[in-house]
Amino acid sequence: GFDWPDSAGPREKLNEELAELDRACVSGDREQMLHELGDVLFALTNLARKLDLDAENALRQATDRFARRFAHMEQALESEGRKTHDTTPDEWERLWQAAKRAPGVDKP
Numbered sequence: 001g002f003d004w005p006d007s008a009g010p011r012e013k014l015n016e017e018l019a020e021l022d023r024a025c026v027s028g029d030r031e032q033m034l035h036e037l038g039d040v041l042f043a044l045t046n047l048a049r050k051l052d053l054d055a056e057n058a059l060r061q062a063t064d065r066f067a068r069r070f071a072h073m074e075q076a077l078e079s080e081g082r083k084t085h086d087t088t089p090d091e092w093e094r095l096w097q098a099a100k101r102a103p104g105v106d107k108p
Contacts, residue, residue: 010047017043065106069099 004010021036048055073095077084087095099105 004050007047007050010043010050014040014043014047064108068105069096072099072102072105
């Protein structure tokens with residue numbers, strides 16, 4: 001079978017697939033967008049394999065980290081007497097960056 005000798009090939013393939021996804025998004029063709037998103041996910045999985053990393057575990061950890069950060073953001077809003085639906089994109093970004101820096105939030 002064919003395989004890349006190192007992670008450079010899968011990284012280039014990921015860039016190629018991302019560009020194809022961008023073009024599909026511009027076209028608005030949802031079926032093509034779904035197709036290209038699948039290709040991006042497959043390329044990411046292949047890159048992880050070449051880096052000897054567990055893509056499923058990486059996704060699980062990222063999802064858990066997101067949940068902890070979002071909970072931290074909700075607590076920050078609550079302490080300010082605010083609701084999530086009243087928050088602007090700039091405020092979300094400020095809260096996100098603060099959650100990333102908060103001690104212990106990124107640890108399970």
